[in-house]
Amino acid sequence: MSESPVKMLTDALAADIMSGRLAPGTPLPTHRKLAARYGMAIASASKAYAHLQSMGLVIGEPGRGTFVRDRPQQREWDNDDEARLNAHVTDLSFNHPTWDGQADLLRTMLRDLATSGDLASLMHQQPPGGRRHEREIVAQFLARQRGVRVEADRVFLVGGTQQGLDIVTRALLEPHDSVAVDALSYPGFKMIADAHRLTLRPVRSLSLSDGPDFDALDALCRRHRIRAIYTMPTLHNPLGWVLSAEQRRRLVEIARTHDCLLIEDAAYAYLAGKAPSALVTMAPERTVYVSSLSKSLASGLRFGFVVVPEAYAGRLKAAIRASYWSLSGIVTTMAMRWMDDGTVARQETFLRRDARHRQAIARRVFTGMDLTAHPSSMFLWLELPNDLRMDRIATALAKRGIAVSKARAYATTKHAPHALRIGLSSVTVDRLESVLMDVRATIEQFPI
Numbered sequence: 450m451s452e453s454p455v456k457m458l459t460d461a462l463a464a465d466i467m468s469g470r471l472a473p474g475t476p477l478p479t480h481r482k483l484a485a486r487y488g489m490a491i492a493s494a495s496k497a498y499a500h501l502q503s504m505g506l507v508i509g510e511p512g513r514g515t516f517v518r519d520r521p522q523q524r525e526w527d528n529d530d531e532a533r534l535n536a537h538v539t540d541l542s543f544n545h546p547t548w549d550g551q552a553d554l555l556r557t558m559l560r561d562l563a564t565s566g567d568l569a570s571l572m573h574q575q576p577p578g579g580r581r582h583e584r585e586i587v588a589q590f591l592a593r594q595r596g597v598r599v600e601a602d603r604v605f606l607v608g609g610t611q612q613g614l615d616i617v618t619r620a621l622l623e624p625h626d627s628v629a630v631d632a633l634s635y636p637g638f639k640m641i642a643d644a645h646r647l648t649l650r651p652v653r654s655l656s657l658s659d660g661p662d663f664d665a666l667d668a669l670c671r672r673h674r675i676r677a678i679y680t681m682p683t684l685h686n687p688l689g690w691v692l693s694a695e696q697r698r699r700l701v702e703i704a705r706t707h708d709c710l711l712i713e714d715a716a717y718a719y720l721a722g723k724a725p726s727a728l729v730t731m732a733p734e735r736t737v738y739v740s741s742l743s744k745s746l747a748s749g750l751r752f753g754f755v756v757v758p759e760a761y762a763g764r765l766k767a768a769i770r771a772s773y774w775s776l777s778g779i780v781t782t783m784a785m786r787w788m789d790d791g792t793v794a795r796q797e798t799f800l801r802r803d804a805r806h807r808q809a810i811a812r813r814v815f816t817g818m819d820l821t822a823h824p825s826s827m828f829l830w831l832e833l834p835n836d837l838r839m840d841r842i843a844t845a846l847a848k849r850g851i852a853v854s855k856a857r858a859y860a861t862t863k864h865a866p867h868a869l870r871i872g873l874s875s876v877t878v879d880r881l882e883s884v885l886m887d888v889r890a891t892i893e894q895f896p897i
């Protein structure tokens with residue numbers, strides 16, 4: 450049977466977009482012009498645009514037309530073989546929260562900025578770590594939104610959590626220092642440890658959802674001089690756990706007994722909603738807290754913040770001065786306004802609900818499989834059944850156009866479990882169920 454004209458047109462436009470022949474931002478013909486060009490009904494042209502929109506390749510902006518969408522170019526900086534097997538990738542390996550209204554929010558902000566008073570000040574060099582009033586706005590935001598009460602002079606502005614972790618490592622740790630990490634932990638911290646030649650010492654978990662085995666951590670601290678403990682107490686990546694108040698007390702007690710710095714990564718913490726106190730408020734003298742607006746407002750904004758113990762503020766400032774000096778004034782000003790006027794708060798509420806909805810879909814699709822996740826997290830951990838190998842399943846998924854993360858990237862031990870981390874936020878919610886069903890079918894039908 451020959452393909453329908455709508456499908457042929459959709460595929461032709463998709464190929465042009467995927468290959469870059471149609472660059473991001475290119476305005477596409479109106480529905481009427483497209484229909485006339487291909488000799489088809491306007492409704493058919495509209496259908497083709499609707500398909501492209503649901504594939505995430507174009508975006509229709511009311512009153513302005515249809516544009517080629519700028520997609521996260523993950524594949525460009527990823528040299529994973531599987532990723533190259535298929536250009537039409539549905540990317541479940543990263544979480545880039547995108548939501549309707551992101552473009553309008555930026556457009557409105559840029560218009561407001563253009564007409565605001567002292568615009569030239571944004572062209573001036575900013576002090577390392579941010580201007581006093583900006584650090585104050587972040588401190589107030591942390592108190593309101595994260596329940597973290599800290600003095601503004603302990604707050605430093607950074608270009609995202611990753612840069613925050615890097616600058617903290619630079620400022621406060623030495624090469625060959627030992628850092629305790631969970632046996633499954635955030636891959637970005639493994640990269641930082643590698644770059645700074647830290648020695649990572651893994652701590653096993655009691656079970657996938659229960660958090661670290663603190664007796665094992667204590668024993669580790671007795672055997673080795675552990676300088677720091679890198680931890681995600683509130684919504685762990687990749688397992689989604691939220692440590693209880695009791696577990697946090699134990700963690701702080703171990704850190705105090707063995708004089709360890711606590712590096713608290715709160716990149717996803719806002720998703721958990723109500724959680725026990727942050728470590729930075731329990732042990733302010735030894736906790737560094739790092740977070741950003743990447744997972745709630747926009748991953749491309751590159752805006753984050755670090756809170757350090759008072760005694761380390763000078764060292765952090767010196768490290769910032771030696772590297773990026775300060776953030777861009779424009780980015781900082783936009784982030785300040787969005788934190789101050791409630792935009793970030795509204796967005797966080799919306800995304801918590803959205804993540805819950807997506808988790809519910811995932812739980813339905815993966816019923817009966819070995820899944821670990823927080824109910825309002827943007828990702829889940831899927832242990833593979835019957836000794837299926839993660840590499841082979843990831844390759845099979847890539848052939849079907851789906852990219853996922855393999856457990857190996859998260860493992861800090863030699864042997865990684867055969868598991869996948871599946872991100873739920875990068876596809877539109879109406880496509881999520883069918884993409885996840887494809888994942889399930891690929892696993893169940895393997896090796897067919």
Ligand SMILES: Cc1ncc(COP(=O)(O)O)c(C=O)c1O
Pocket residue numbers: 608609610611612635637681686714716717740741742743744748753
């Ligand atoms: C646990 C964790 N920390 C840090 C980061 C980096 O976030 P940012 O975009 O704020 O640099 C991520 C991103 O995925 C993350 O999952």
